[in-house]
Amino acid sequence: MQLSLLCSLTLLSWITWTACWMMWVNNFLPIMMYCLQHLLNLGKVSYLQQWLPHQWHYLAILLDMEAPPEPRDCVLCGADGIFWCIECAHWPVFCTMCCWAEHKHQPFHRVEQWNGTFFEESSLQLASLVLHVGHGGQHCPASGCSNDEVTTEEEDDWEDVDQDGCPPNLQALRNQSCLIVMHTNGIHYCNVQYCRCPGAEDSHTADDRYRELLRVARMWQLLKLLKWQGSHMSAEDAGPRELVLFCPAFPQPRINIPEDAMDYSHWTLARSLVMDGNFKAEHMHPKDAGSEAWLMDGKGQVNMDYALVHAIRHGTVPGQQICPGIGLWHVHGHHTECFVQYAPNFIVGAGQVDGEIMETLWSSLNIISPSARGMATPHQQEVLDFQMNDSNFLKTV
Known part of the structure; x- marks a missing residue:
């Protein structure tokens, strides 16, 4: 009997406490939340409220x-x-x-x-x-x-x-x-x-000096490259590849890696050379190719084959091998067996690359390509070289 009475009292107390809690939640909790939100908003607008009395002083200034x-x-x-x-x-x-x-x-x-x-x-x-x-x-x-x-x-x-x-x-x-x-x-x-x-x-x-302006522009670009390269009157003439910018990430013996303390055949020192063609950089056939003056013959990128051959020859050391490959976007346009043989995914040491870095540069190069379409052949290549040199410079800063 006593146990039954104790259970009834406990149940009644729990029901009463629950009812009081629900009433407090329904009535007092929204008030507390409103007060808390008001205090938070008060801190946000207090600076403006403090400034308002001084607004005329600021206006007078x-x-x-x-x-x-x-x-x-x-x-x-x-x-x-x-x-x-x-x-x-x-x-x-x-x-x-x-x-x-x-x-x-x-x-x-x-x-x-x-x-x-x-x-x-x-x-x-x-x-x-x-x-x-x-x-x-x-x-x-x-x-x-x-x-x-x-x-x-x-x-x-x-x-x-x-x-x-x-x-x-x-x-x-x-x-x-x-x-x-x-x-x-x-x-x-x-x-x-x-x-x-x-x-x-x-x-x-007011004579038309546009032709002279083009000549001076070519002279200025060459002089700027010679200045950046460190040339002066008492120095020797710039040789092949000396007017292009040095890539600080490209492993080169005696420049950014020691010559005799590394194994150059290791995959960590592998060099990735990407070659691709830009079909929007078209060029009109020159009227008189024999009278064109070359200012940077061999001192810039010039053309794809020349650039690739000299890039391979530049700084090569014994033990390095050439492993051909095809970019992941172009490889699907070749034969089926070319995928497993030339895709960078299956080349040891290539890493997770797509091999299409040149494709990402065409968007910036094509800004100047239409203007260079009607230029003389040397002028066009110098302009494209200068544009790519600027792109390489922006990667180093």
């Missing part, structure tokens, strides 16, 4: 940065400053004379002009800047006037009149030729005064 200094005087001569340069350090204020005097060697700086209320966009051309060409920025002695006297024809006549909705700083000079420069910071209309010395008129004509 921004407005002060755009307001002219008091007094608004030229930093050089002390005269009335109406221009300030937003390209120069500390945004100095200049008068008109000091503005163009300080920017005659920096004609592409952006300036703003005081209109009585605020600084609005302007240009150095509106500040009477004249760009002198031919005498190191100074006026031409043959022009018959000094540097201060050279002005634009419309200097005193221009008005803040919108022509087709264009602001004055973006309007070309009227009744006068000007040089339009597309700069990274905007468009500049420059009042240019060319040299008027005898014999200088020929340099002002």
Whole structure:
């Protein structure tokens, strides 16, 4: 009897405790979770709430940065400053004379002009800047006037009149030729005064110099390669393969591995040479192949067979063997028996490679391939070599 009563009381207590727990979960737990979430969110927004009372102070700082200094005087001569340069350090204020005097060697700086209320966009051309060409920025002695006297024809006549909705700083000079420069910071209309010395008129004509530009581009590429290689006037001429970049991961005796302390036949020192053709790098048949000038014959990659043969010969040591293979993408286009014989998966020491590394380079090479299609044969190969040299350089940095 007593045992039965004890069990009943225990069961009743458990039911009561369960009912109280369920009531607490249903009523008080959501309140606690809400309070906890509110505390977490309070920490996130507290920084903004602390900043809000200071917002007007920050706004005043921004407005002060755009307001002219008091007094608004030229930093050089002390005269009335109406221009300030937003390209120069500390945004100095200049008068008109000091503005163009300080920017005659920096004609592409952006300036703003005081209109009585605020600084609005302007240009150095509106500040009477004249760009002198031919005498190191100074006026031409043959022009018959000094540097201060050279002005634009419309200097005193221009008005803040919108022509087709264009602001004055973006309007070309009227009744006068000007040089339009597309700069990274905007468009500049420059009042240019060319040299008027005898014999200088020929340099002002707009002849087509595209052919000369192509020649100079080839010269520049060759000179840059010679410079990177360490060539100079007293050094010997660069030999074959000396203008290509050194691969730091390629095992080469006496360069990045010792010559007599390693077994070069071991698979850890195996070299992977991949050769593939790019059928998008087409080339037009030259009109006069005999008159083409080769600047890098044998000093770059040049062609596939030449590059492969010299790559095998470069740094070879006794004990090394050539094991032919076919990339995993190309091998399926061969006979069935070629898969188990030439696939890299079955070549000892090849590792988990696809053998198609050259295919991944065509995407970057094909950016320049269409432009090189109509070039002379030497020029095309030099351009492709230069592009691949740049690709190899990016792998080392």
